[in-house]
């Protein structure tokens with residue numbers, strides 16, 4: 192999603208978010224991501240200075256203390272990779288094998304074989320359209336944030352095509368964006 | 371019952387390629403990354419680059435030996451390419467100048483424009499704001515007639531701005547910053 196992103200070119204407006212709206216976002220985060228709930232007061236305190244950066248292509252970034260912590264695409268609110276690194280357990284995980292790392296780092300969506308091979312790992316149960324942390328064989332920090340395109344069962348059985356759509360990956364333009 | 375608050379984890383990032391150091395091996399600047407880690411975080415370096423760690427990584431790779439060699443050659447090429455690119459960029463930087471110019475708007479008022487900072491990787495918007503704060507005046511980024519970005523500060527601050535740039539960005543060589551007089555007077559003053 193951020194393969195060719197440039198904040199300078201796409202930013203259309205920047206404004207602080209009202210505390211009533213912050214409350215709404217907190218609720219949304221907790222219901223979409225049960226893993227965020229225990230950390231919500233650290234991630235987004237009730238009285239935090241949340242800033243909203245509206246960009247083109249229906250993308251909105253949210254920042255606290257000059258750090259981008261979430262991005263929104265249409266209705267989908269996603270934690271950034273930076274936030275995921277600070278709070279590693281907020282998202283369900285999948286793992287790609289070592290061979291897939293360099294493709295992910297160049298922005299490719301993740302194909303099923305990269306998620307089902309011996310070096311990879313998939314949870315027993317995982318639904319479609321779930322935002323996941325993409326881990327990598329032999330690495331401790333997350334490689335990317337993505338969204339599943341089929342269930343874990345289908346990935347194992349079909350083992351073809353895109354299993355996880357990439358939302359953000361290490362080194363992409365959003366990763367490098369500083370406020 | 372009160373739960374103990376889970377703490378935020380601090381992650382180390384590579385100062386060269388910005389990734390966590392365990393991913394540096396995939397970066398085109400990996401030699402520099404390795405050097406940086408060795409100098410600044412020896413323990414982490416030991417963990418990632420020790421003989422044992424390297425052997426484990428090799429065991430993970432499912433590619434045939436032939437392919438491994440090919441991959442290595444490819445990587446080598448990418449690395450030397452990246453290094454050449456960096457060298458070229460550095461050369462370009464060293465050759466380019468930051469120009470500070472006083473431009474008269476009318477008899478009493480003038481602005482100071484600063485051109486060329488972006489070549490040195492300086493964030494123009496942030497710097498314009500810093501200038502504005504420092505001199506308590508208006509500062510902005512605007513396009514010059516050539517369509518290139520420059521910082522414009524309200525008032526005559528040529529000397530002060532030069533000092534401020536030295537202070538904020540010591541990485542820019544002093545001899546690359548010059549104060550120029552407005553064309554109308556067509557007199558060039560050497561850098562102080």
Ligand SMILES: [Zn+2]
Nearest residue numbers: 384387394403
């Ligand atoms: Zn690095």
